[in-house]
Amino acid sequence: MASLRDKSGRPVVVVTGMGMVTSLGIGKTDNWKSLTAGKSGIRTITRFPTDSLKTTVAGAVDFPETAAPSSPARSERFAEIAIEEAIAESKLARGNFPGPLFLAVAPIEVEWPEREALAKASGANGSVNYDDLIRAAASGRFREFHERFVFGSVGHHLADKFGTQGSPISLSTACASGASAIQLGLEAIRRGETDAALCVATDSSVNPESLIRFSLLSALSTSNEPASEASKPFAKNRDGFVMAEGAGALVLESYDAAKARGARILGVIEGCGELADSFHRTRSSPDGKPIVGCIRNALADAGLSPEDIDYINAHGTGTPENDKMEGMCATTVIGERIKHVPISSNKSMIGHTLSAAGALEAIITMLTLEHQRIPPTINYKVPDPAIPLDVVPNVARDAKVTHALSNSFGFGGQNVSLIMARGPA
Numbered sequence: 001m002a003s004l005r006d007k008s009g010r011p012v013v014v015v016t017g018m019g020m021v022t023s024l025g026i027g028k029t030d031n032w033k034s035l036t037a038g039k040s041g042i043r044t045i046t047r048f049p050t051d052s053l054k055t056t057v058a059g060a061v062d063f064p065e066t067a068a069p070s071s072p073a074r075s076e077r078f079a080e081i082a083i084e085e086a087i088a089e090s091k092l093a094r095g096n097f098p099g100p101l102f103l104a105v106a107p108i109e110v111e112w113p114e115r116e117a118l119a120k121a122s123g124a125n126g127s128v129n130y131d132d133l134i135r136a137a138a139s140g141r142f143r144e145f146h147e148r149f150v151f152g153s154v155g156h157h158l159a160d161k162f163g164t165q166g167s168p169i170s171l172s173t174a175c176a177s178g179a180s181a182i183q184l185g186l187e188a189i190r191r192g193e194t195d196a197a198l199c200v201a202t203d204s205s206v207n208p209e210s211l212i213r214f215s216l217l218s219a220l221s222t223s224n225e226p227a228s229e230a231s232k233p234f235a236k237n238r239d240g241f242v243m244a245e246g247a248g249a250l251v252l253e254s255y256d257a258a259k260a261r262g263a264r265i266l267g268v269i270e271g272c273g274e275l276a277d278s279f280h281r282t283r284s285s286p287d288g289k290p291i292v293g294c295i296r297n298a299l300a301d302a303g304l305s306p307e308d309i310d311y312i313n314a315h316g317t318g319t320p321e322n323d324k325m326e327g328m329c330a331t332t333v334i335g336e337r338i339k340h341v342p343i344s345s346n347k348s349m350i351g352h353t354l355s356a357a358g359a360l361e362a363i364i365t366m367l368t369l370e371h372q373r374i375p376p377t378i379n380y381k382v383p384d385p386a387i388p389l390d391v392v393p394n395v396a397r398d399a400k401v402t403h404a405l406s407n408s409f410g411f412g413g414q415n416v417s418l419i420m421a422r423g424p425a
Contacts (some may be wrong), residue, residue: 007303019085019249023059039229059244059351074204078247086249099196104177133218174410179360195257200288201248201359233316233345244351248359265423271302277413298417316345327387
């Protein structure tokens, strides 16, 4: 059988398994049903007190199966559930995965409850700095704290559980992290280093400290009532993003390897583009050049032109600046045709899952391609005349989608765009 190659002569990379956890539920079937029904998973926070906070809503994952005492532990649990689903669908061996793990995970630090315990144990008088806490954690009396609050701990636990090959790669590129994990898997297969890659993104950052930090940046929506209407991407009355959590897992394989073992091919990762923006720690460059360049790099990598894109799964956070910037950049790349290219933001329903967003939105884009149905952007009741896009408003839309673009733009100017297609017959 002849090897299938892309236009650049590289192995074609396909998806053979997907799994997801969001505030809407566990598993891609339940999530897809809720997404296409326009259901919101954003609710009033009950995990911790919010009496003194301006923002009291989030897309928290509080199902009994996901309970864990700390953010890293919850992130690991989310990832386990998503990986189990993805590997089961791929029909690869659960405990002996034939490739590496690329894991997008949030930056990790000792959280407040553990800090209090460590500060007390440190014996320091007066103020206690972070180094004191780390020394106390490493003293041997707090082995669980010390192991859990190390950046690579989640990746190493997952690698051991699922038997991935080589050292797991843990990465954090802000809100582009999930797409970066997919990019690393795509490139490893294209280089011929492996026939399969497990690409996972997980985040459980809904905790008091993270909420306060984003609130101090004036990035969060304060539209707390009703919670389901807080996230309003592209709407004129949008006022910030809604923090959320979850996990997405994708099994990537070379087309040849997948076909050789009779795997069902769910879709194709056609291209990936990235371009850094060093303008500001949180804001994008006002001229939009890095984002425009990122999308164009993805098109070039896929061997496609702007005219080939049938749908855009937007980064679409709901912040005033981000949505306007994304609209401007998409218009620059696509041109006048942008008015007829449907665009939507899943964050209107599941919130902004931060490190997990790129992978979850890639999965949702794959489901859009499979079902030829575009999930809506809910809460889009007041269109913004400054963003003249074909936003899919409030109700799902059936459409012919052959090539789809999924955008992930992170703090610090870390931009990644993915281009995906339906699986070959």
